[in-house]
Amino acid sequence: MRVLMFGWEFPPHIAGGLGTACEGIVKGLAYNGVESIFVMPSASGDEDQSATRIINASDVAVENVAGTLDEFLDKVKFVHIGTNMIPYADPEEFTNIVEDERKRQLKDFGVSYGQKYKFSGKYGANLLEEVARYAMVGGTIAQQHKDEFDIIHAHDWLTYLAGIAAKEMSGKPLVVHVHATSFDRGTDDMVDSRVYAIEKRGMEYADRVVTVSDLTRGIVINKYGIDPAKVVTVHNAVDFSGRDNLSVERGVRDKVVTFLGRITFQKGPEYFIEAAAKVLKRTKGVRFVMAGSGDMMNRAIRMVARRGISDRFHFTGFLRGQEVQKMFALSDVYIMPSVSEPFGISPLEAMRTGVPSIISHQSGAAEVLKYALKVDFWDVDAMADDIYALLTYPALAHFSETHGYREVNELKWNNATAKLKKVYESVLNR
Amino acid sequence: MAKNICFYFQVHQPDRLRLYRFFDIAKDSHYYDDYMNRAILKRIAEKCYLPMNALLLKAIKASKGSFKVAFSITGCALDQFSRYAPEIIDSFKKLAATGKVEFLCETYNHSLVSLQSQNEFRHQVMRHKAAIKEYFGVEPTAFRNTELIYSDAIGAQVYDMGFKTMLTEGARHILGWRSPDYLYWNDRQPGLKLLLRNYGLSDDIAFRFSNQSWEGWPLTADKFLDKVAEADGDIVNLFMDYETFGEHQSADCGIFEFMEALPARAKARGGFTFVTPSEAAAKLKPVSELEVPEPISWADEERDITAWLGNELQQDSFNKLYGLVEKLSILDDPQLWGDFGKLQESDHFYYMCTKFFSDGDVHKYFNPYNTPYEAFINYMNVLSDFIIRVNDEYATRN
Numbered sequence: 001m002r003v004l005m006f007g008w009e010f011p012p013h014i015a016g017g018l019g020t021a022c023e024g025i026v027k028g029l030a031y032n033g034v035e036s037i038f039v040m041p042s043a044s045g046d047e048d049q050s051a052t053r054i055i056n057a058s059d060v061a062v063e064n065v066a067g068t069l070d071e072f073l074d075k076v077k078f079v080h081i082g083t084n085m086i087p088y089a090d091p092e093e094f095t096n097i098v099e100d101e102r103k104r105q106l107k108d109f110g111v112s113y114g115q116k117y118k119f120s121g122k123y124g125a126n127l128l129e130e131v132a133r134y135a136m137v138g139g140t141i142a143q144q145h146k147d148e149f150d151i152i153h154a155h156d157w158l159t160y161l162a163g164i165a166a167k168e169m170s171g172k173p174l175v176v177h178v179h180a181t182s183f184d185r186g187t188d189d190m191v192d193s194r195v196y197a198i199e200k201r202g203m204e205y206a207d208r209v210v211t212v213s214d215l216t217r218g219i220v221i222n223k224y225g226i227d228p229a230k231v232v233t234v235h236n237a238v239d240f241s242g243r244d245n246l247s248v249e250r251g252v253r254d255k256v257v258t259f260l261g262r263i264t265f266q267k268g269p270e271y272f273i274e275a276a277a278k279v280l281k282r283t284k285g286v287r288f289v290m291a292g293s294g295d296m297m298n299r300a301i302r303m304v305a306r307r308g309i310s311d312r313f314h315f316t317g318f319l320r321g322q323e324v325q326k327m328f329a330l331s332d333v334y335i336m337p338s339v340s341e342p343f344g345i346s347p348l349e350a351m352r353t354g355v356p357s358i359i360s361h362q363s364g365a366a367e368v369l370k371y372a373l374k375v376d377f378w379d380v381d382a383m384a385d386d387i388y389a390l391l392t393y394p395a396l397a398h399f400s401e402t403h404g405y406r407e408v409n410e411l412k413w414n415n416a417t418a419k420l421k422k423v424y425e426s427v428l429n430r
Numbered sequence: 431m432a433k434n435i436c437f438y439f440q441v442h443q444p445d446r447l448r449l450y451r452f453f454d455i456a457k458d459s460h461y462y463d464d465y466m467n468r469a470i471l472k473r474i475a476e477k478c479y480l481p482m483n484a485l486l487l488k489a490i491k492a493s494k495g496s497f498k499v500a501f502s503i504t505g506c507a508l509d510q511f512s513r514y515a516p517e518i519i520d521s522f523k524k525l526a527a528t529g530k531v532e533f534l535c536e537t538y539n540h541s542l543v544s545l546q547s548q549n550e551f552r553h554q555v556m557r558h559k560a561a562i563k564e565y566f567g568v569e570p571t572a573f574r575n576t577e578l579i580y581s582d583a584i585g586a587q588v589y590d591m592g593f594k595t596m597l598t599e600g601a602r603h604i605l606g607w608r609s610p611d612y613l614y615w616n617d618r619q620p621g622l623k624l625l626l627r628n629y630g631l632s633d634d635i636a637f638r639f640s641n642q643s644w645e646g647w648p649l650t651a652d653k654f655l656d657k658v659a660e661a662d663g664d665i666v667n668l669f670m671d672y673e674t675f676g677e678h679q680s681a682d683c684g685i686f687e688f689m690e691a692l693p694a695r696a697k698a699r700g701g702f703t704f705v706t707p708s709e710a711a712a713k714l715k716p717v718s719e720l721e722v723p724e725p726i727s728w729a730d731e732e733r734d735i736t737a738w739l740g741n742e743l744q745q746d747s748f749n750k751l752y753g754l755v756e757k758l759s760i761l762d763d764p765q766l767w768g769d770f771g772k773l774q775e776s777d778h779f780y781y782m783c784t785k786f787f788s789d790g791d792v793h794k795y796f797n798p799y800n801t802p803y804e805a806f807i808n809y810m811n812v813l814s815d816f817i818i819r820v821n822d823e824y825a826t827r828n
C-alpha cells in the first residue's frame with residue numbers, strides 16, 4: 001500500500017507538534033509496510049527521509065499534466081481565499097459575481113501557471129494565500145505521481161485543499177487527519193470562519209476523517225456535521241526512541257509543580273494559578289512554574305502578583321531545545337489543565353521523564369492515560385487536592401511515576417499506525 | 431531683591447540585574463550585570479560626569495565663589511564610581527574643596543524605604559551620611575529623598591534625624607494657587623524648611639532643551655534668566671538629574687555652552703544670587719506650612735508614587751522584599767545586607783511600571799527590559815534566590 005501525504009512541517013524544523021506527529025506516522029506506517037510520499041510546502045533538505053520520500057512543494061511548478069488550464073481549474077474549483085464573502089447578492093447578481101470571479105481567477109492563475117512558488121511553510125500573515133497555492137501544487141503533484149500511490153492523506157486544515165485537489169486530479173480516495181479544530185484554537189464565538197469553512201469542506205470531501213481523540217471526534221461530528229460513520233479515532237502516540245532522560249542537578253530544594261505550554265486560554269493557565277494559590281495556603285516547600293509564552297502570559301503574571309504568591313510562582317518564558325527536558329527533569333508534578341486539548345502530548349513527555357501528571361478530562365490524552373490523575377479543568381479544588389496529594393503522599397507519587405512511565409512507553413506509533421492502515425484498507429476495499 | 435537660584439543635581443546609577451532565569455535559583459547568587467553597569471557608567475562618565483564637573487569647577491572659580499551648586503550622590507553611584515571609575519570621585523572631591531558645593535543626604539540605596547519602614551529608613555540615611563562625610567569631608571545638613579518623595583510624615587522623620595532642610599517637588603496638586611518659588615515648612619515640624627522644585631524651569635533644561643519643536647527653542651542663558659527674573663517668588667529651585675548634561679541632552683545640542691554661559695551672564699546682568707539649599711533655608715523667610723498627607727514625588731504627570739508602586743507587580747515584589755527585614759536584622763550578615771540594599775533600589779520597581787501611555791517615553795529611556803512583565807519575572811527570580819539565602823542562613827543560626 002502506498003500513500004501520498006500532505007503535511008505542513010516535518011522535523012527538524014518545526015513550530016508545533018504537527019511535524020513531530022507526522023514523522024511518527026510515516027515511520028510507523030513504514031514499519032507496517034505502508035510506503036509514503038510526504039509533501040510539504042518548504043523542505044530544508046535535512047529532513048530524515050529513511051521512512052518516507054519528501055517532496056518539496058516549492059520545487060514544483062503548477063501545471064496540468066493531462067489537460068488544459070480550464071479543465072484544471074474546473075476540477076480544483078478554487079475558492080479564492082479571503083475574497084469569497086459576498087453578502088446580500090440576488091441570484092442574478094450572484095451568477096455575475098461568480099462568473100467575474102472565475103475569469104479573474106483564470107487570469108490570476110494564468111500568471112502563476114507554469115511557475116514555482118516559494119512557500120514560507122510558516123504560519124505567517126499570508127497563510128491563507130499559501131494554503132490556496134499549496135492546493136494548486138498538490139493537484140499537480142497528484143497527477144505527476146499518479147501511479148505511485150493508492151490513497152491520499154492530509155494533515156490539518158492547512159493541507160485539506162491540497163488533499164481535495166489531489167483527489168480531484170487523481171480520483172484516489174482521501175483521508176483527512178484532524179489534529180486540532182478551530183474550536184481548540186478560539187472560543188465558540190470566536191472561530192475564524194474562513195478556517196472553519198476549509199475544515200468543513202475537507203471533512204466533507206474526505207472518504208474518512210481520522211481524529212486524534214474521541215473528544216475531537218465528537219467536535220467533528222457535532223460542530224462540523226460530519227457523518228459519524230466515516231469519523232475514526234486513532235489516538236496519538238509518541239516516539240521516545242534514542243532519548244535518555246537528562247540528569248539535572250537541582251537548585252531549589254522545594255518540590256516543583258510545572259505547567260508547560262503556550263500560555264493561552266485553551267491551556268487553562270488561570271485554573272493552574274488558582275489551584276497553586278490554594279495549595280500555597282496549606283503547604284510550604286513547594287514552588288510552581290509556568291513555562292512557555294503566549295497571549296495570556298501578562299495577564300497570568302498580574303494574577304500571580306495579585307494573589308501575592310510571586311515568590312513561589314515562577315515564569316520561565318519560552319523554553320528552547322534542551323531546556324524543555326531540563327524543566328521536566330526539575331519537576332515533581334506536571335499539570336495540563338487544558339480547557340480544550342485535542343490530544344496533548346506534553347503529559348506523555350512528563351511521564352516518560354518520571355514525573356507524575358495531572359491532566360484535564362477535556363484533553364484527548366485523558367482517554368489513553370490510565371495512570372495520570374484527571375480533573376475537570378474548572379475544578380480548581382480537585383486540582384489543588386491532587387497536587388497536594390502527589391506532593392505529600394510518596395506512595396501515590398511513586399505509583400503514578402512507575403506505572404505512568406511504563407504506560408507511556410507502550411503508546412507507540414507502530415500500534416497507532418496499524419490502526420491507521422486499517423482505516424486506509426476500509427476505504428480502498430469498499 | 432535679587433532672585434535666588436538654587437541648583438541641585440541628582441547623581442545616581444542603579445545596579446542593573448543580569449538575565450536571571452528560573453534555572454539559576456538556588457544555584458547562582460550573583461545577580462548583577464556587571465558588564466552593562468560598567469559600560470554604562472564609563473559612557474556617562476565620559477559624556478557627563480567628567481566634563482560637567484570640570485565645567486562647574488571652572489565656573490565656580492571664575493565667579494570667585496558666587497556660583498554654587500548642590501549634589502546628591504547615591505551610595506550605589508559612589509560604589510560604582512570607586513569600582514569602575516574612581517576618577518569621578520576625585521573630580522567631585524575637587525568640587526567639594528571649593529567650599530561652594532553642598533552635598534545632600536538621601537537613602538544610601540536610592541530606595542523607597544521611607545514608604546515602608548522607619549527604622550530601616552533611618553539606617554539607610556545614616557549610612558549615606560557617613561559615606562558623604564568619608565568621601566567629601568562634610569556632614570550633610572539638607573535632605574532629599576529618593577525621587578523627591580515627600581509627605582508630612584516622611585518630613586517629620588527626616589527632621590527627627592537632624593535635618594533642617596528638605597527638598598521636594600513643587601507639585602501643582604499640592605500647591606494649588608501657591609507658588610513653588612518660596613520657602614515653606616513641614617506641616618508637623620515647623621523646624622523643617624522645604625524647598626520646592628520649579629518644574630517648569632527645571633524641565634526647560636532637563637527635558638525640553640534640545641526639543642526643536644518647543645516654542646522656547648533654542649534656549650539661551652539670557653532667555654532663561656529672563657524667565658527666572660519673571661518668577662514671582664524669592665527663589666527658583668532648579669532640581670534635575672545630573673545626567674541631563676551630556677547624556678539626556680547631548681553635548682552637540684549646546685547644553686554645556688548654556689551652563690557655561692549661565693553663571694557668567696547672571697553675574698553680568700546682576701539681580702541674581704546663586705544659593706545652596708541649606709543657605710537658602712537659613713537666609714529666606716518661610717511663607718507658610720505645606721500640607722502633604724499623601725506622598726508626592728517628581729515623577730510623571732501624577733507627581734505621586736505610582737511609577738514605582740502603582741500596579742500589582744510592583745506592590746507584590748515590594749512587599750516580598752520588605753517581608754525580609756526582620757530576619758535580616760537578626761542575621762546582620764554583611765553579604766546579605768549588601769544584596770538587600772541593591773535589591774531595594776527604586777529603579778527595579780520603576781522598570782515594572784505599566785503606565786506606558788502618558789509617560790512611556792521617559793520610562794522606556796531608562797529601562798533595560800522590553801516589558802514590565804519581563805522586569806518583574808527577572809526581579810522575582812533574583813528575589814526568590816535571595817529569600818532562599820536569607821531563610822537558609824536564618825535556619826542555620828536558629
